[in-house]
Amino acid sequence: MHFCHILKTATITFIGATTENPSFELNSALLSRARVYLLKSLSTEDIEQVLTQAMEDKTRGYGGQDIVLPDETRRAIAELVNGDARRALNTLEMMADMAEVDDSGKRVLKPELLTEIAGERSARFDNKGDRFYDLISALHKSVRGSAPDAALYWYARIITAGGDPLYVARRCLAIASEDVGNADPRAMQVAIAAWDCFTRVGPAEGERAIAQAIVYLACAPKSNAVYTAFKAALADARERPDYDVPVHLRNAPTKLMKEMGYGQEYRYAHDEANAYAAGEVYFPPEIAQTRYYFPTNRGLEGKIGEKLAWLAEQDQNSPIKRYR
Numbered sequence: 001m002h003f004c005h006i007l008k009t010a011t012i013t014f015i016g017a018t019t020e021n022p023s024f025e026l027n028s029a030l031l032s033r034a035r036v037y038l039l040k041s042l043s044t045e046d047i048e049q050v051l052t053q054a055m056e057d058k059t060r061g062y063g064g065q066d067i068v069l070p071d072e073t074r075r076a077i078a079e080l081v082n083g084d085a086r087r088a089l090n091t092l093e094m095m096a097d098m099a100e101v102d103d104s105g106k107r108v109l110k111p112e113l114l115t116e117i118a119g120e121r122s123a124r125f126d127n128k129g130d131r132f133y134d135l136i137s138a139l140h141k142s143v144r145g146s147a148p149d150a151a152l153y154w155y156a157r158i159i160t161a162g163g164d165p166l167y168v169a170r171r172c173l174a175i176a177s178e179d180v181g182n183a184d185p186r187a188m189q190v191a192i193a194a195w196d197c198f199t200r201v202g203p204a205e206g207e208r209a210i211a212q213a214i215v216y217l218a219c220a221p222k223s224n225a226v227y228t229a230f231k232a233a234l235a236d237a238r239e240r241p242d243y244d245v246p247v248h249l250r251n252a253p254t255k256l257m258k259e260m261g262y263g264q265e266y267r268y269a270h271d272e273a274n275a276y277a278a279g280e281v282y283f284p285p286e287i288a289q290t291r292y293y294f295p296t297n298r299g300l301e302g303k304i305g306e307k308l309a310w311l312a313e314q315d316q317n318s319p320i321k322r323y324r
Contacts, residue, residue: 003030
């Protein structure tokens with residue numbers, strides 16, 4: 001019997017728990033037949049409360065013992081464990097075992113002891129789950145939103161948690177094309193240079209080069225005009241008929257093709273005034289008036305828009321018209 005049918009008919013009750021996002025790990029058929037409950041991590045304040053209870057509990061904790069947990073240390077433990085109460089209690093237990101008795105006869109759990117036991121903070125991170133993609137999304141949206149400081153913060157979060165800097169470098173290339181575009185074509189060069197620098201010099205200096213690219217991209221003028229234009233062109237190529245290539249644009253490598261008119265009436269732009277064949281059309285006649293690219297007025301794209309407007313004016317005024 002099909003497993004999904006068993007669930008649907010309530011033949012069995014299936015219960016699962018995971019630290020991963022089930023939308024990544026379960027197929028849609030199974031997920032649609034399940035109820036998903038999201039259990040969020042404990043807050044820093046929640047962890048502090050757990051530690052306080054452990055210090056006060058005389059049966060299962062340290063209540064009544066000569067052990068002191070200063071507020072500063074309790075807060076530091078709570079911030080260290082990233083919402084993991086079990087880890088907080090284990091850390092408290094290790095500190096209590098290792099703490100030395102001071103002159104007052106008490107064992108004070110000082111922050112220095114926590115540093116000695118725990119070392120550097122270990123961030124919660126996974127390379128394929130939703131937390132990873134949340135961090136990448138936050139970085140991308142910060143760059144798109146022209147917020148260099150926030151972008152650097154999310155980048156630092158990614159690499160200190162063990163994320164691959166080269167993944168970020170690849171994302172920078174995507175941002176340069178998708179979100180900066182022709183408003184600043186140098187953005188692509190900067191992103192490629194950062195990637196190249198990382199592969200040449202390694203993480204220490206390479207991570208800094210990627211940070212430089214992130215700041216540049218965040219501060220660059222923004223345009224998604226090329227991105228949206230390409231999407232529209234792809235949609236037409238997939239959904240519209242396969243229109244024939246106009247005869248004047250066809251290649252004519254053989255005598256027969258030339259006799260068939262291939263390439264005839266093609267206007268070589270370099271032989272025209274201003275190297276522009278005014279009035280010429282490079283689309284099939286069925287979609288001759290189609291337009292995809294609408295440049296913004298930001299950065300270099302403002303100049304591009306001015307040129308395209310001037311070329312359109314030349315077309316309008318030209319006595320030569322294709323597809324009359």
